[in-house]
Amino acid sequence: MILEILIFCILLYFHKRKGMKHIVILLTLVALLASLTVISVKAVSGMITFSVTDKMQLTYPIFYVMFIVMIASCVFQVKFLNQAMKLYNTTTVVPVNHIFFTTSAIIAGIIFYQEFLGAAFLTIFIYLFGCFLSFLGVFLVTRNREKEHLPQSYIDFGNIPGKQMLDKIQPDSNGLSYGTLPDGSDSTKSQSGEKKEV
Template identity: 60%
Template structure:
């Protein structure tokens, strides 16, 4: 604890930089260029993500209308994928410059931009709920940026190790592991396929993702500035946690997209992810320490407005999972029982042949008997 006792503080007028334990620096100027840079990078990254999603959607629609090659052969679709990668990279970098409790709620910018782009370029109908939701989300974003913790911590390996062994984080981690095991038991063993169960699994993993992403991004940023962090094992521990938590988060999110419509998954995922990121930032990085009560209240109020705005924008959107209207379920044909067992596949060699007809007749006689 010699480093803690040897803390030295610089003059507040000379940049308001205070040296903390283990060489960490906290920048308390709300208009510091590092803080603003993180906000700008996050907003630009979310706008790029929304543009990429709409480009991919347009590529899917165009390929379906032309009934031509698969979507992954489209240059336009790959442009959307590249843009999404750049946007996610921007979000990753933003965690190294600004608090995690601010970067995560700024994800609502992607929803707002996507709604505007879909109306302007994809010619979707403007609804009253879109206007009200967009207004609420923009107002909430302004409150988030204004009243969020205006501190930007220089993340170092020693600081991460110090936070990692703190009793409140260990208690939080234990509670999260217990909750995750209970939810996983309900989901896998008890077969409770409720959207809240699945999205809570994603949110619990997301909290670890946010912690590890900010740690890795911050240590990379410090390395670029000249303080090498790659020599410490904690960097690689956080890198592994980031990769594993991201992989399982994507796994459960894809399962949710298969079982439920995207208009349900997107807003619930945004709310749960944002809440888990804020809690992770408060507990692990102590981002709300010494924050005024009014700032905390207005920050949470801004989050609430953003949540309501996202729900209004996503509400009553056209369902993405739509069944082909030319397809008639075989079990709905009147006067025929268990016809799903006798319908031959269109891709088989016997489709439409005498062998297929004989197979159907034999199955029908078996059913009648």
């Protein structure tokens, strides 16, 4: 926990003070918060279950500490993930976040709750192989998606002689339809007529 908090503070310093907004920094912050979420959620759910089945646990201060940690870590995860989604493409953020989030959750469970203690080698191997297949599946699903393009809200005609242009505003056509010249003739017809004459 101390090592995790130390790494989080270092990354937060580089993110806030140095202005580093690299995807790895943002999603590592999300992953570190995710491991805190896993630890706190398991503690809260275990204490609630124990309160229902055996002895009341809701009177202990540790329950409320873990509940606050659970809520705070979820909120800040969403905050950093939203920053990453604004700066980078979804097809880049989703697979990297999935891998970082899952890895941090597994490591938190292994270290804090000793989930692999006494487990057979084959069980551990199958579990880790399943995680690898999950990572591979997310990568394959997201790699061929086209990049999102924002629709243009205006048509850029460039500079029109004799017209006052305002930035990013479509100029008034003054009753002219697209493809017509100021004298009323059709530009496509005039172009085809010129080609015939030549």
